Amino acid sequence: MYLPDFEYFAPDSIGEACQLLSQFGAKAKLISGGTDVLVKMKNELLAPEVLVSIKNLEELKKIEYVPGKGVVIGARAKHNDLVYSELLAKRYPSIPGAAKQMAHNQIRNSGTVGGNIVNAVPSADLPPILIALSATVHIVGAKGSRSLALEDVFTGPNTTCLAPDEIITEVIIPDQKMTGSTYMKFGLRAAGALAVAGVAAAVWVENGVMKDARIVMSAVGPTPMRAKKAEDFLKGKKITDELLAEAGKKAAEECKPIDDYRASAEYRRNLVSVFTKRSLRKAIDEGHV
Amino acid sequence: MSIKHQMSIEGNDLRLDFDKEYTQIGKSVPRIDGVEKATGAGKYAGDLKFPNMLYGKILYSPHAHAKILSIDTSEAEKIPGVKAVLTSKDVPDMKYGISPARWDENIFCIDKARYVGDKIAGVACIDEETCYKAMKAIKVEYEVLPTVLDYRHAMDEGMPLVHDNYPRNINTEIHQDFGDVEQAFKDAYHVREDVFTGTRAYQNPIERHSNVCIWKDDKLTIYPSSQSPHYFQYYVAREFGLKMGQVRIVLPLIGGGFGGKLEPSGLEFVGSVLSKVTGRPVMMSYDRLEMFQHNRGRHQGTYRIKTGVDKNGKILGCHTYFLLDGGAYTGLGIATAYYSGALLPLTYEFDNYKFDGYRIATNLPACGAHRGHGAPQPKYAFESHLDNIAKDLGIDPLDIRLINARKPNTTTVNGFGIQSCELTACLDRIAELSDWREKKKKGLPQGRGIGIATGSFVSGAGYPIYRNDWPSASCMIRVNEDGTSATLYSMSADLGQGSSTILCQMAAEAMGYKYENMKIVCGDTETAPLDFGAYASRQTLFSGWAAKRAGEKIKKDILETAAFMMGLPNEDMDLDCVDGVIFSKSRPKVKVTTFEEAAARYFKLKGPLVGTGVYTVHRTGGYHKGAPVGTSPAYSFGVQAAEMEVDEETGKLTCLNFWDVHDCGQVINPTLVKGQIHGALYMGIGESIFEQVQFDDKGKIVNGSMGGYLMPTALDMPSNVINETVESYEPVAPWGVKECGEGSTNPTMGAFRNAIADAVGANVTSLPLNPEHVWRAIQEKKAKDKK
Structure with a gap:
């Protein structure tokens, strides 16, 4: 209920932040918006001796288009920065569309894109749409930097492949052929509820044929999951309602939901089937929404 | 009664135009506490601060059922800032509760803990953070016992006992039999039996349970978040062997109760002893999870109902068999168990009724x-x-529902006398508002349905909770010296429902005074006379009678003084005082005077102008066992209808339109009535669709937080809510009033369930009607249709 005592650093550069993380190792925890870290600390699930805040790193707040690279979203961009971004509204409205479905306004004003990724809860609402749009992340560490497909970042519930001294600095949405994308979340109330299941779909449609599709499911596996069999099944086929329903069934077979107090695994599979079908249809008909 | 006359007095600035019968009631005046609440200036228990105040917490059991082998507090006592540590050895061992028939709780567990959250020890420290450290340092050795978590199997052979004196874990057993149900079933054209199951819901008021206890010398003062200062005073005095006069309860502002803050929370007992041993004020509180653990929320139950009807659907007889999950202690649960069956015959008339009920003890x-x-x-x-x-x-x-609807001036099969009852008018009106007939004739689009349900509730309980012969309500009004304000002293409790506002409206009306000049001191046992507080929807009628009678006494004194001042005889009820103006009905040219002037004169001549009022419920109910539960001077009636859209693939529900038509007697404040109905709908939607307290297999709550326990948000409310009241006047109530706060909760779940059944033809038989339950019912129906 009360925060334990800790030492607090708010460095002015990424390099310094990585240095501190490297120096304190397992004793340190990176903090961005604090909507997960502080709650975990109050609930005694986390007791870092050192908090390294990246709140002074202004350059990580940008949302911009870099020709040849794509749309670059800084890891410190808040969910509401996505919601109200004119650039995203123009290029990929499906990203603000997903961000808007997260938590409450208060959390969206504080929580950040990078935090949502590294917290790595299976029900996170941003990763599915970002993965559907083939996002990569740029990671900076004490010993150098690297880039990675976002979907490869997650290793399990609450775990990622990041080393303790590594920080995600940007998420990059590459230029692409996808003609539509959307994220559909099913929570048990209209706001402030975790996804019981969610499906993001991105499609490349030409002349009524599905040239390519990416389907990403949330809250139905240990990490955000691609429904690859469903994707393969769709490729090159003429789009019909039956086809999409069949893709939904395949996605439902691929997902790995669990029973918990929010919903049963059986029901979650049903939701995946329904929302795969619906999100594909929406992306096909309405573009990036 | 009627004051419909115009006065136009020459040479007088006062032009009075009485268009309405009443000048203070029947109007949506601003809440008396509105500004301080809206601006945050008002103080709730948790906001209070006293010099040298300590903070206290209760250490709770992490096990649902465990013997306490030993408690070692020595490490905790060594922590700097820890001022006191208490265990069961340091406090009275007298069992308490609220239903006197089953006092079964101790301040701290003596032999064993009976649920996760049961009270083990108490600490008082210089701040709350230290309390948490101290609690962690208390070493308790438990022997974990087998648990009783499923009330449906708690009565089985060989199950462990939660309390040794409740054999087979039966906390209460009720058998009531009126008329001849078996014969009614034989005579019936159609007999049907159904079983429905409920779920545990929690009131979850926005304000946490808190209190400040100050025990100085032989006087104990408590500032609690409570619905009833009197019951708190009585139970606290009883526990510590004090006289009632040695215990003072003062209510700060209260942020919601909904029944959960009626009984002692344990915080007041522990806080009192901590204050006594430290000699300092102690602030106690539950955090959100502890609130869920303390609970006292809705019983979940299994409800088996068998009914026989004639060809036209007229009910001939009904047999109910209810099994309720009571949890580890009784609290108010005996009353709950009786109410569950007793209130069913209110809305429909039938002559044969049998009720079998069991309240079961579990380790929850x-x-x-x-x-x-x-x-x-x-x-x-x-x-x-x-x-x-x-x-x-x-x-x-x-x-x-129309065929069976209760009529005015009838008596229920179990002996409740009904005077006013406009249920038929409510049904007719809701049919119009919802376009019911047309929708039934033409049918609604696929996946959409409309459902209806009725409800009724007591306007105050006919008998107090513990046996006593005190009047049901009393109050006092003191007109302040210069007559520019008057204070109502009432031991009522304004939990947010607005009772302080309407009691001041009623007092002002009776006095012939102005609401805006009224002040209220409510919920202070040392300044206000006895009233049992806010529960069973009693204050508008009960406390309202007391306010009206106190006001009338003031008015009588005022008019006597005014007659003297105006040089008129005060005979034949000629003088009257309305909206602060005193005038002669027969001599309109006589210069009027004001309440203010007459009150000031009164004080100069005779001293303080004080009026008191008292109300005692007339003898109600029958003579069978449990007859007092459900008795009331008057009953509210209401109907709700819901139009729902069901997503058949996911079971997701959307309530498109919602209608509520209510008979709550004469309305004192229309906005507050609307607030009650909207609030009841909010809670009703929550309990229908979203809310469910859930446990793991060890009896530990898994969703005891605002994020885990899903109460609806503004976005989950129906976009279109229409509520109306029908013309009604209750003869035994002051100005014909009745309740509307609790009755409005009764129809909601049924209306939703019936709308779902209408939409998709599926029979959802268990609460909550959440998407997964609805989806499953649809799957079952599809499977059945295939066969």
Whole structure:
């Protein structure tokens, strides 16, 4: 209920932040918006001796288009920065569309894109749409930097492949052929509820044929999951309602939901089937929404 | 009664135009506490601060059922800032509760803990953070015992006992039999039996349970978040062997109770002893999870109902069999168990009724009174059952309710006298508002349905909770010296429902005074006379009578003084005082005077102008066992209808339109009535669709937080809510009033369930009606249709 005592650093550069993380190792925890870290600390699930805040790193707040690279979203961009971004509204409205479905306004004003990724809860609402749009992340560490497909970042519930001294600095949405994308979340109330299941779909449609599709499911596996069999099944086929329903069934077979107090695994599979079908249809008909 | 005359007095600035019968009531005046609440200036218990105040917490059991082998507090006592540590050895061992028939709780567990959250030890420290450290340092050795977590199997052979004196874990057993149900079933054209199951819901008021206790010398003062200062005073005095006069309860502002803050929370007992041993004020509180653990929310139950009807759907007889999960202690649960069956015959007339009820003890948090006390879930079951019967017979759900609807001036099969009852008018009106007939004739689009349900509730309980012969309510009004204000002293409790506002409206009306000049001191046992507080929807009628009578006494004194001042005889009720102006009815040219002037004169001549009022309920109810529960001077009636859209693939529900038509007697403040109805709908939607306290297999709550326990948000409310009241006047009530706060909760779950059944033809038989339950019912129906 009360925060334990800790030492607090708010460095002015990424390099310094990585240095501190490297120096304190397992004793340190990176903090961005604090909507997960502080709650975990109050609930005694986390007791870092050192908090390294990246709140002074202004350059990580940008949302911009870099020709040849794509749309670059800084890891410190808040969910509401996505919601109200004119650039995203123009290029990929499906990203603000997903961000808007997260938590409450208060959390969206504080929580950040990078935090949502590294917290790595299976029900996170941003990763599915970002993965559907083939996002990569740029990671900076004490010993150098690297880039990675976002979907490869997650290793399990609450775990990622990041080393303790590594920080995600940007998420990059590459230029692409996808003609539509959307994220559909099913929570048990209209706001402030975790996804019981969610499906993001991105499609490349030409002349009524599905040239390519990416389907990403949330809250139905240990990490955000691609429904690859469903994707393969769709490729090159003429789009019909039956086809999409069949893709939904395949996605439902691929997902790995669990029973918990929010919903049963059986029901979650049903939701995946329904929302795969619906999100594909929406992306096909309405573009990036 | 009527004051419909115009006065136009020459040479007088006062032009009075009495268009309305009343000048202070029947109006949506601003809340008396509105500004301080809206600006945050008002103080709730948790905001209070006293010099040298300590903070206290209660250490709770992490096990649902465990013997306490030893408690070692020595490490905790060494922590700097820890001022006191208490265990069961340091406090009285007298059992308490609130229903005197089953006092079964101790301040701290003596032999064993009976649920996760049961009270083990108490600490007082210089701040709350230190309390948490101290609690961690208390070493308790437990022997974990087998648990009773499923109330449906708690009575089975060989199950462990939660309390040794409740054999087979039966906390209460009720058997009531009126008329001849078996014969009614034989005479019936159609007999149907259904079983429905409910769920545990928690009131979850926005304000946490808190209090400050100050025990100095031989006087104990407590500032609690409570619905009843009197019961707190009585139970605290009893526990510590004090006289009532040695205990003072003062209510700060209260941020919601809904039944959960009626009984002692344990915080007041522990806080009192901590204050006594430290000699300092102690602030106690539950955090959100501890609130869920303390609970006293809705009992979940299994509701089996069998009803026989004639060809037209007229109910001939009904047999109910209810099994309720009571949790670890009794609290108010005995009343809940009786209410669950007793209130069912209110809305429909039938002559044969049998009720068998069992309240079961389990190793889960204790359940209690939760808005609509005992009635809402049985009502959900009965209203669902009635729709099933209507479907069997091919009768419109509206018609089966019209055929059976309670009429005014009748007596229920279990002996409750009903005077005013406009249920038929409510049904007719809701049919118009919802376009019911047309929608039934033309049918609604696929996946959409409309459902209806009725409800009723007591306007105050006919008998107090512990046996006593005190009047039911009393109050005092003191007109302040220069007559520019008057203070109502009442031991009522304004939990947010607005009772302080309407009691001041009623007092002002009776005095002939102005609401805006009224002040109120409510909930202070040392300044206000006895009133049992806010529960069973009693204050508008009960406390209202006291306010009206106190006001009338003031008016009598005022008019006597005014007669003297105006040089007129005060005979034949010639003088009257309305809206602060005193005038002669027969001599309109006589210069008027004001309440203010007459009151100031009164004080100069005779001293303080004080009026008192008292109300005692007339003898109500029958003579059978449990007859007092459900008695009331008057009953509210209401009907709700819901139009729902069901997503058949996911079971997701959207309530498109919601209608509520209510008979709550004469309305004192229309905005507050609307607030009650909207609030009840909010809670009703929550309990219908979203809310469910859930446990792991060890009896530990898994969703005891605002994020885990899903209460609806503004976005989950229906976009279109229409509520109306019908013309009604209750003869035994002041100005014909009745309740509307709890009765409005009763129809909601049934209306939703019936709308879902209408939309998709699926019979959802268990609460909450959440998407997964609805989806499963649809799957079952599809499987059945295939066969």
